[in-house]
Amino acid sequence: MDSKQEREDALKLWAGEVLRQPITLARCAGDAGFRRYYTVDSAPELLAVDAPPASENTPQFVQVAGLLRGAGVAVPDIRAVDASRGFVLLENFGSREFGAELDSESALTLYGEALFTLLAIAQAPKDVALLPVFDEAFICRELGLFAEWFVGPLLGLTLNADEKVMLEGVFGRLAMRALEQPQVVMHRDFHSRNLLIKADGSLGVIDFQDAVVGPVTYDLVSLLRDCYVRLPAADVRRWALAYGDMAIDAGVMLPVNPDDYLRDFDWMGLQRHIKVLGVFARLHLRDGKSTYLADLPRVILYVQEVAASYPELQDFAAWFAARIVPACKAQSWYQSQPLSDVNVMGVI
Numbered sequence: 001m002d003s004k005q006e007r008e009d010a011l012k013l014w015a016g017e018v019l020r021q022p023i024t025l026a027r028c029a030g031d032a033g034f035r036r037y038y039t040v041d042s043a044p045e046l047l048a049v050d051a052p053p054a055s056e057n058t059p060q061f062v063q064v065a066g067l068l069r070g071a072g073v074a075v076p077d078i079r080a081v082d083a084s085r086g087f088v089l090l091e092n093f094g095s096r097e098f099g100a101e102l103d104s105e106s107a108l109t110l111y112g113e114a115l116f117t118l119l120a121i122a123q124a125p126k127d128v129a130l131l132p133v134f135d136e137a138f139i140c141r142e143l144g145l146f147a148e149w150f151v152g153p154l155l156g157l158t159l160n161a162d163e164k165v166m167l168e169g170v171f172g173r174l175a176m177r178a179l180e181q182p183q184v185v186m187h188r189d190f191h192s193r194n195l196l197i198k199a200d201g202s203l204g205v206i207d208f209q210d211a212v213v214g215p216v217t218y219d220l221v222s223l224l225r226d227c228y229v230r231l232p233a234a235d236v237r238r239w240a241l242a243y244g245d246m247a248i249d250a251g252v253m254l255p256v257n258p259d260d261y262l263r264d265f266d267w268m269g270l271q272r273h274i275k276v277l278g279v280f281a282r283l284h285l286r287d288g289k290s291t292y293l294a295d296l297p298r299v300i301l302y303v304q305e306v307a308a309s310y311p312e313l314q315d316f317a318a319w320f321a322a323r324i325v326p327a328c329k330a331q332s333w334y335q336s337q338p339l340s341d342v343n344v345m346g347v348i
Contacts, residue, residue, distance in 0.1 A: 008050065011025065012048075014087050015080075015087070023040050024040075025048055026038060035049055035051045045092055046089050046091065047076075049087070051087075056209075058081065058083045060130075064130065064208055073120050073205055075204070075205050093196040093204040097192060116246075119246050119250055121184075121190070121219065122247065122252050125185070134186060134218070138212070139174070142271070145277075146274045147164075147167065148282075155331070170315075178264075181268070182216045182247075183215065184214070186212050188219070190223050191226045215264070215268055217261075217264050217268040217269075221266075221268050224239055224240055227273075230301075237262065241261070244258070263310070270313075273306075277303070281296075294333060296333060297328075304321065
């Protein structure tokens with residue numbers, strides 16, 4: 001079963017056998033991965049999922065779902081699975097994305113619920129037999145995507161020896177800071193598009209199959225410095241500190257100086273956003289998913305702001321401003337964004 005149509009036909013036949021009735025599938029909007037999701041006409045409470053085994057680890061998905069569900073996280077129930085073929089029937093949370101529901105009235109409630117959900121994930125058992133460890137090698141592999149896909153193939157730049165040494169030094173400092181943080185279960189893509197408002201108004205979590213054991217601030221900065229929604233700096237700081245207090249009260253982390261904690265948060269976000277520049281470039285160049293190019297300017301702005309805020313990162317900040325930003329501005333996808341914040345209703 002090589003073609004998408006052949007796999008769709010096989011998924012339809014399998015799901016119909018599980019449900020014991022003929023069915024019709026309708027393709028849902030895709031995401032950054034290789035999974036394909038379908039609604040089921042006679043069972044709208046379910047989604048049929050095609051997760052090609054060559055690129056997707058269905059047994060891992062099922063096991064991580066069980067781990068998170070056991071920790072009280074609202075993840076979809078799994079009705080049936082054929083792991084060998086990568087077919088799954090699971091609960092349909094609907095299509096109400098967290099980010100689309102945000103406005104000045106709902107933001108406090110939604111972010112409050114998201115932070116409590118994040119705390120539940122962080123308190124899940126750190127099963128290192130199931131979950132990879134987000135160690136130095138893992139972190140540096142992710143950061144390597146920046147040069148591999150963004151700097152070279154997308155921007156057309158070639159790094160010289162001095163630039164490579166400078167980047168290696170910065171990446172090493174970012175990795176060190178991440179590894180010094182408390183290590184918890186980490187969703188690894190905890191943002192507005194992977195949080196859904198269920199029919200009962202509660203928050204559901206999807207796209208969790210890449211969970212790892214990693215730094216406590218990673219998911220937090222993924223949420224508060226979202227690649228798709230930009231929040232005012234004051235709200236980012238307030239909610240980051242509120243989560244820190246929650247994590248301390250829950251025993252997830254020891255009491256910490258707020259400035260040190262916010263530095264961990266900022267540097268973790270810088271690591272994530274440098275990685276994301278590479279990921280979004282790869283999605284465009286390799287996978288033909290070019291809609292993510294429109295989100296690059298927001299991520300670039302995050303990188304600039306954080307790097308400029310710390311003396312230890314000034315060489316990187318100056319290099320990024322002088323070498324990378326002008327090359328970005330020459331690209332058709334680049335649109336200048338104001339440095340001022342937007343309100344919660346705005347999506348830059």
